[in-house]
Amino acid sequence: MAADIDFSFLDDPEFGLPSYFKPKQDPMEEFNTLLTQEVPPIREFSGKDSEEAKKLFKFAKGTTTLAFVFQGGILIAVDARATMGSFIGSQKVKKVIEINDYLLGTMAGGAADCYYWENNLARVCKLYELKNGERPNVGGAAQILSQMLGQYRGYGLSVGTMIAGWDHKGPGLYFVDNDGMCLKGNRFSVGSGSIFAYGVLDSHYRWDMTLDEAVELGRRAIYHAGHRDAMSGGVVRIYHVHAGGWTNIIQAEDLMNIHRQRDAEKGIEFLDDEVTFNS
Amino acid sequence: MVKESKQSQFNPYQNNGGTVAAVALGGRVAVGGDTRISVGYNIISRNYCKITQLTSKAVIASSGMVTDAQNLHKLLLARITLYKHQHGTEPSLKALSKLLSITLYSRRFFPFYTFNLLAGLNEEGQGAVYGYDAIGSFDELKYGVQGTGQELCMSVLDNQCKGANRTDDYTFTQDPVELIRDVFTSCAERDIYTGDAVTVWDITAEGIQQTSIPLRRD
Numbered sequence: 001m002a003a004d005i006d007f008s009f010l011d012d013p014e015f016g017l018p019s020y021f022k023p024k025q026d027p028m029e030e031f032n033t034l035l036t037q038e039v040p041p042i043r044e045f046s047g048k049d050s051e052e053a054k055k056l057f058k059f060a061k062g063t064t065t066l067a068f069v070f071q072g073g074i075l076i077a078v079d080a081r082a083t084m085g086s087f088i089g090s091q092k093v094k095k096v097i098e099i100n101d102y103l104l105g106t107m108a109g110g111a112a113d114c115y116y117w118e119n120n121l122a123r124v125c126k127l128y129e130l131k132n133g134e135r136p137n138v139g140g141a142a143q144i145l146s147q148m149l150g151q152y153r154g155y156g157l158s159v160g161t162m163i164a165g166w167d168h169k170g171p172g173l174y175f176v177d178n179d180g181m182c183l184k185g186n187r188f189s190v191g192s193g194s195i196f197a198y199g200v201l202d203s204h205y206r207w208d209m210t211l212d213e214a215v216e217l218g219r220r221a222i223y224h225a226g227h228r229d230a231m232s233g234g235v236v237r238i239y240h241v242h243a244g245g246w247t248n249i250i251q252a253e254d255l256m257n258i259h260r261q262r263d264a265e266k267g268i269e270f271l272d273d274e275v276t277f278n279s
Numbered sequence: 280m281v282k283e284s285k286q287s288q289f290n291p292y293q294n295n296g297g298t299v300a301a302v303a304l305g306g307r308v309a310v311g312g313d314t315r316i317s318v319g320y321n322i323i324s325r326n327y328c329k330i331t332q333l334t335s336k337a338v339i340a341s342s343g344m345v346t347d348a349q350n351l352h353k354l355l356l357a358r359i360t361l362y363k364h365q366h367g368t369e370p371s372l373k374a375l376s377k378l379l380s381i382t383l384y385s386r387r388f389f390p391f392y393t394f395n396l397l398a399g400l401n402e403e404g405q406g407a408v409y410g411y412d413a414i415g416s417f418d419e420l421k422y423g424v425q426g427t428g429q430e431l432c433m434s435v436l437d438n439q440c441k442g443a444n445r446t447d448d449y450t451f452t453q454d455p456v457e458l459i460r461d462v463f464t465s466c467a468e469r470d471i472y473t474g475d476a477v478t479v480w481d482i483t484a485e486g487i488q489q490t491s492i493p494l495r496r497d
Contacts, residue, residue, distance in 0.1 A: 087430055090410075090418060111416035116384045155388060 062231020064193030065095055065106040066201060066221055067162045067173055069186045072211045074164045074171045074241035077218030078106055079193065079226055080234035080252065091234035092252065100125060101245050103141055103165040108191040109158035109178065117159060121145045138165040138172030142182050150180030160190040164241050171241060193225030193232035200224050211240065215249055223258045292344060292392045293318065296472025298428030299329055299340035300462055301398040302440060302455040303406030303421050307483045309455035310398045311463055312340045313428075313494060314476045325475040325496065332487065333359055334369040337399030338480055339379070342426030343413070344392035351391050354382060372401045376409045376417060383415035390414050394425040404484055428466040428473045435462055456481050460492050467494040 062083045067076040078095040081088060095107040097118045103125065107114040124144055128136045136144065142163040149159055159178040166172070175183045175190070187205060189197040200221040209217065218238050226233040236258070238250040299312040312329035315322060330340045331352040339355065341348035358378060362370045370378065379397055383390070390413045397409040397417075410423040422440045424432040434443075439458055442449035456479050463477040474494045481488040 084412075089412075090420075093418060110414070112380075112384055112387070112412060112414040115380075115416055116387075157387075 062193070062229065063095065063108040063191030064189070064197050064222055064225035064229060064232040065108050065162065065191050066187075066189040066194070066197045066218065067106065067164055068188070068201065068205060068214075068218075069171050069173050070205075070209045070214050071207055072209070072214065072240075072242065073166070074173055075211075075214040075218050076104060076106060076162070076164055076239040076241070077222045078237050079222050079232045079255075080237060081226075081232055082111060083231050088233075093234070094237070096237055096239050098246075099141075099163075102135065102167075103138065103163065104239055104241060104246055105145075105164075106162045106190065108160035113157050113159050113178070114161055117145065117148060117157075118161065120148060124148075135167070137167035137169065138163060139174060139184065141165065142172075142174035142176050146176045146180050146182035149176065149178050153179050162188050162190060164239075164246075166241055166243055166245070189221070191232065193222075193229035196225040196228045197221040215240075219250065219253070219258065223255060223262075226255045227259070294343060294392070294427075295345045296427045297329055297342045298424065298426035298432065298463070298466055298470065298473045299342050299396050300424040300432055300436070300459055301340065301396045301408040301422065302436065302458055303398070303408050304451065304455045306400065306404050306406060307455060307481070308398045308400065308406030308408065309459045310338055310340050310396065310480045310482065311459035311477050312342070313463060313467070313473045314478060314491075315472065315474045316345055317472050320471075322475075328478050330478060330480055331356070332480075333375060333397075334399070336482055336484075336487075337372050337375055337397065338482065338487070340396045340398065340425070341393045343394045347391040348393045351382070351393055351395075355379065358382070372397070372399045372407060372409075375399075376419075379409070379411060380415040380417050383411060383413065387414055396423050396425050399482055400484065406482065424462075426473075428470040431466050431469055432462050435465065456490070463492075464494060 062081065063079065065078040067074060076096060080091055080093050080095060082090040082093045093111065097105040097107060097115065099105050099118055099122045105118040121141060121144060125136055125141055145163065149157060157178045161176050163174045163176060164172070173185060173188065175185060175188045187201060189201060201217065204217050215238055219236055222236045233255055235252040235254050236250055237252060240247045240249050296317040297313050297315055301308060301310040310330060314326050314328060316324035316327045327345070329342060329348065330338050332338050333355060339352060341351065355378065359370055376397055379395065392413060394413060395411040397411070399407065401407045408420045408423045409417050410420050410425065411417045422436050424436060437443040438445065439453065440451050442451065459479050460477065463473070467474040475496050476494055477492050479490050479492065
């Protein structure tokens with residue numbers, strides 16, 4: 001009889017599908033695996049302290065980067081020199097990593113480490129946004145990065161980064177380093193030239209600066225660091241983080257231009273080049 | 280009792296020397312690499328090509344350790360073959376630049392001891408060079424050098440390509456292949472790890488032209 005036919009097989013989600021095709025139980029499963037994925041694999045070799053191996057990690061160690069929060073948002077200023085030992089590898093490195101439209105990260109330490117992990121942070125932030133329908137706030141993003149780096153603590157990563165962005169609470173500036181430290185603050189400078197940059201920054205910083213004053217302060221701090229620190233130099237790059245995201249204010253200004261400008265202001269042709277001859 | 284000698288640590292790395300350079304000008308890029316391989320002060324090959332063609336308009340040039348370079352080139356070729364089968368097209372230069380970066384970083388804790396230049400024509404048909412460190416940090420350049428002759432060649436290229444340290448009004452119009460040849464002949468005069476011959480790959484929209492020019496063999 002027709003009424004006796006059991007139609008329950010139609011409720012089976014796998015009915016009519018080829019045997020190798022299994023529908024996903026949890027559509028978020030793929031995202032979750034991506035989120036917890038661990039890259040790259042940790043493999044150690046015993047000769048890692050050898051002379052040859054040391055050369056591998058020499059790239060882009062010297063740096064000056066700074067960022068500060070002020071009335072108009074956050075200002076980020078960086079130099080652009082990459083050194084391999086005493087050799088200048090490049091004078092035009094991009095040390096501000098544009099993580100996405102609302103987050104910026106700076107690069108100090110190993111260039112490859114910063115680049116790779118901040119890109120990884122961009123991926124995780126995008127997945128978070130797709131999953132939760134809203135972006136992680138700046139502190140959350142910084143915390144994610146610090147935990148990713150913390151997983152590799154003691155394996156020789158070299159990262160000193162400032163994460164800057166704007167969320168519902170306003171401007172957020174965080175410092176994250178390779179052993180998992182994550183600090184919130186209003187004024188940071190990272191790298192071999194940071195001692196010089198801090199000197200300028202601390203003595204001229206005010207909360208109520210205009211944007212132009214802030215740009216000039218960042219430019220001046222990087223100039224002085226480039227002038228006194230042999231491992232910093234090249235060009236200055238300046239970014240401004242505001243409610244609408246970020247803007248690149250100075251793409252690349254040669255430090256020699258600032259040097260000549262400063263000399264002209266003081267009415268000296270070559271301030272540092274006054275040579276005394278021994279005769 | 281015999282004093283126990285200190286066990287020497289296992290060291291998987293050696294620098295086989297050599298120099299690679301690339302210069303881009305408009306819709307053209309010239310890539311050069313010398314052909315000498317050394318182990319310490321011994322020259323063990325005079326005709327090894329450090330450059331591998333990856334796609335119809337991109338090549339990779341590596342200096343550093345030969346075994347790692349060979350492995351890296353093979354790995355990249357395999358990945359590019361997979362890409363071609365999946366997408367039906369060759370990967371663009373930009374895609375290759377990221378592929379090389381993540382391939383190098385995937386070995387962050389046991390790196391490929393290679394210093395690479397990736398050169399070719401981008402999607403707009405313009406010549407471009409990408410320079411890398413051993414663990415995948417990279418930058419797009421107009422010209423680049425890697426290897427033992429880096430310090431000797433870089434300042435010459437800065438002067439010839441960028442017009443650095445010149446007082447005259449200068450623009451770079453020289454034939455890039457000629458420039459590569461001159462840079463390598465000069466480098467072979469002063470770097471003991473560079474010599475024997477230089478292979479120059481001239482990449483244009485028409486295709487890739489390979490030439491070999493002899494250098495000092497002492």
